[in-house]
Amino acid sequence: MAVPVEKVKVLVLGDSGVGKSSLVHLISQGEAMGNSAWTIGCNVDVKLHDYREEGTPHEKTFCVELWDVGGSINHSLSHSVFFNSAHGLILVHDLTNRKSQGNLRRWLGEVLNKDAGKKNNGEFDYDEEVFSENQLPVLVIGTKMDRIPDNNLEEVLSRSSSVAGQCRADFINLDCMQNKHLAAGTTNAVKLSRFFDKVIEKRYYTQDPRGRLGSQERRRPPSMTRTFSPTFLQEKLD
Ligand SMILES: Nc1nc2c(ncn2[C@@H]2O[C@H](COP(=O)(O)OP(=O)(O)OP(=O)(O)O)[C@@H](O)[C@H]2O)c(=O)[nH]1
Numbered sequence: 033m034a035v036p037v038e039k040v041k042v043l044v045l046g047d048s049g050v051g052k053s054s055l056v057h058l059i060s061q062g063e064a065m066g067n068s069a070w071t072i073g074c075n076v077d078v079k080l081h082d083y084r085e086e087g088t089p090h091e092k093t094f095c096v097e098l099w100d101v102g103g104s105i106n107h108s109l110s111h112s113v114f115f116n117s118a119h120g121l122i123l124v125h126d127l128t129n130r131k132s133q134g135n136l137r138r139w140l141g142e143v144l145n146k147d148a149g150k151k152n153n154g155e156f157d158y159d160e161e162v163f164s165e166n167q168l169p170v171l172v173i174g175t176k177m178d179r180i181p182d183n184n185l186e187e188v189l190s191r192s193s194s195v196a197g198q199c200r201a202d203f204i205n206l207d208c209m210q211n212k213h214l215a216a217g218t219t220n221a222v223k224l225s226r227f228f229d230k231v232i233e234k235r236y237y238t239q240d241p242r243g244r245l246g247s248q249e250r251r252r253p254p255s256m257t258r259t260f261s262p263t264f265l266q267e268k269l270d
């Protein structure tokens with residue numbers, strides 16, 4: 033099988049310790065990560081995604097690059113070097129940590145205002161106007177669902193849904209340590225697949241600012257996702 037040439041870049045952002053690396057491992061390898069360490073800088077993992085245009089026999093495999101940026105506040109000045117030319121954004125928060133939910137607006141602001149610089153207090157501003165014009169597909173993911181006490185579940189999930197609403201994004205809540213939480217055919221896997229479809233559609237099938245015409249009017253097709261290990265990909269590339 034040929035390795036796809038066409039690719040999209042998806043940023044995975046959120047506070048340190050919310051579970052970004054664990055999530056990216058689950059998405060790209062299809063299994064929970066054993067040990068995790070703080071991410072310094074950025075790790076890039078790959079997921080192959082089959083995008084099929086409805087009504088046509090064509091199915092095309094795209095390479096989805098997942099840019100897992102270390103969330104440490106100590107490296108906040110260097111985060112934005114990874115933000116260029118992103119096609120989609122996964123915002124990750126820890127369901128047991130309200131602060132990590134509130135900070136998603138800051139992460140979003142950091143990406144959307146990356147060219148505008150910082151405010152005087154050193155914080156990136158979340159600009160409603162800039163955000164309302166945002167064309168970047170966003171998916172919000174809440175982790176550590178296993179750690180929410182049963183008597184608090186309803187409240188926490190409702191808060192998670194409202195955080196996603198503020199970001200005008202679809203959302204998933206899961207336990208990154210459980211393979212089944214992203215298993216094929218589950219609602220979570222379908223939502224993730226739809227998100228990748230959207231990112232690819234925007235990147236390759238939508239009229240861009242330079243006037244290139246894509247297939248914007250066509251309905252989004254169903255799709256399948258497949259995961260290949262980096263070793264497999266490397267063998268194909270060699
Ligand atoms: N119980 C539980 N633990 C989780 C979950 N997701 C992540 N963890 C744990 O949370 C800790 C931090 O996870 P990481 O994936 O390293 O967090 P990160 O967001 O990549 O952190 P940085 O690299 O510092 O930005 C690890 O000990 C994980 O095993 C989850 O859904 N449930």
Ligand SMILES: [Mg+2]
Pocket residue numbers: 052053054069070071100101102103
């Ligand atoms: Mg990490």
